[in-house]
Amino acid sequence: MYTVLGRGVCGTIALVSTDPARAEHLRDLARLRRVRDRIDREYAQPLDVEALARGAHVSAGHLSRQFRKAYGESPYSYLMTRRIERAMALLRAGDHSVTEACFAVGFSSLGTFSTRFTELVGVPPSVYRREAAGATVGMAPCVAKQITRPIRNREARVPDPA
Secondary structure, three states: OEEEEEEOOOOOEEEEEOOHHHHHHHHHHHHHHHHHHHHHHHOOOOOOHHHHHHHHOOOHHHHHHHHHHHHOOOHHHHHHHHHHHHHHHHHHHOOOOHHHHHHHOOOOOHHHHHHHHHHHHOOOHHHHHHHHOOOOOOOOHHHHHHHHOOOOOOOOOOOOOO
């Protein structure tokens, strides 16, 4: 059961649950959303699960379990995916070298960046930069983001050898 508190600035309705367990669940989801938003905003900063957990006032283990339950991946995995996504955009634009893209998105090691990039994208960053340059020219940014989003190798379709 919910109680309506009123309408927000954008016309959204503010609800409060009268069930304590439901209210706690909603607070947990709001906390996780703030963590995810922080990762999206500060992906290039030195973030780790412990720092994210401190900011959310929970333990690192609790944050990892709850984040995975809500979003299907750990906070660290989500951060790495965001960084690789941003690096892909920089490399497609052709304005950055692989090394510049690596450091611009928050990696401190070119080797780690190349390994993670290859795991998520399927090709090394240098190959991606060469082959993807100009691939999304004239495409709406929202469409380009959707079709170029990195996927984990376990989720990728196996190419047909024929």
